[in-house]
Amino acid sequence: MRVFVAGATGVIGSRLVPLLLSTGHDVIGLARSSSAGVALEKLGVHVVHADALDHAAMRRAVRVAAPDAVVHLLTSIPARIDPKQMSRDFAQTNRLRAQGTLNLVDAAREAGARRVITQGLAYVYEPNSTGLATEDAPFWHHPPKQFGPVLAALRELEQLTEEAGGLTLRLGHLYGPGTMYAPDGAFARQVQARKVPIIGRGTATFSFTHVDDAAYAIAAALDSKARGALNVVDDEPAKVCEWLPVLARLLNAPQPFHVPEALARLVIGSWGVAYMTRLRGADNANARHALDWHPKYPSWRQGFEAELALGGSAS
Template identity: 40%
Template sequence: MRIFLAGATGVIGSRLLPLLVAAGHDVAGTTRLRERAGMIERAGGSAVVVDVYDAEALTSAVVDFRPDLVMHQLTDLPDDPAEIPARAVANARIRTEGTANVLAAARAAGPARVFAQSIAWTPPGRGDAVAWHEAAVLDAGGVVVRYGQFYGSGTYYEAELPAHPRIHVDEAARRTAPLVEASPGIVVVTDPED
């Protein structure tokens, strides 16, 4: 399968990319930063340097790749969790304008299916963007994956467990890889006790 992975250098995308390649998929992965292109190539993907907010460039990249599946693993979260409230608008923009651009690019590419990450909880004051994002993906006949809060190396919770719902980021990637064949709808990926 040809998979266009938007967000290939993020906390989940960077773990998911080598799993998809190992499963035999041909993966084009995006990054906004040219210096991160090597990460994608070392993991076996084809690097695409593009900003999701540049709708024309994104559409061109997706159409040129001719994917069977467009996977949206984009977020806009700060490195410091204390800054999350101040950056809420940026992450909401990824879920609205960014999602709209990803969906438009997938439509332009033809029969490409859509797959997008979401969250398995409602963040205070930001539920509208999450709801819009999920509805747009479902209206496009796509798959929404609601992840629990990530913990493990490279996450906000490296040394402690977050509240439920949660999932280890490596386990989230492992459980996501086979979902490329999932039927349209919502899939929840959390720890078993959730």
């Protein structure tokens, strides 16, 4: 299969591309810089240069590539995010998820691609509900102001994907090489400096996804007829009060202290507090069934241990 990967040099793309090549796919990678293109070419990837936000350029690039499938993994997320300025920090990513998806979907349709796969998020669900969220659960009805534009862009991405007969993989909190949870990642460094407290009772439920598990799910989705959206997360959602002390221990960091919600809100805003106290975990049963997929790391416990116990050398 000829697979056009937009975001081929990103955190997930860098794990997906070698996997696709090793299983016999022809990969066309989208690159904006010559240095990124050179790295892809060394792997055996055919490289095209275009701006994903340029509608005409994307149509030309995908038409020439003539792929069977288009995979959209484009983001532009800063290494360190200020939760009080999330709208600013995610502005470019929101454009890539909205206008970028429209451009890619139009290009894929014109080129005759029969499969479109996009990257969504699995922590978008209405928090005022009990139990793990399936894909039918509603998105957050009244999210904190800073998360509103992010959620709107994700809604648009999923709608465009569905209209194209494609599949959105709602990924959990990504960890592994190149992520903020890696030993050299921004979040890990903050934990080591004891700058990440447990806010309130630490009741936000996180569903984690290792980057390799995300890549394997995308590869499986290429040969699947699944449409709509699927939660691609591990089997053990966990509250912040449970996983954060484990992460600190594996990083040889001091144990996190506790901060009241009201005090934390002054520092990190309403979204920062909601992120650490209100998120709802996701159920992966449908992805397991529809994609015949199961996570390499069923639990974040195993994944964190593999990535962090030896300084990430397990990767």
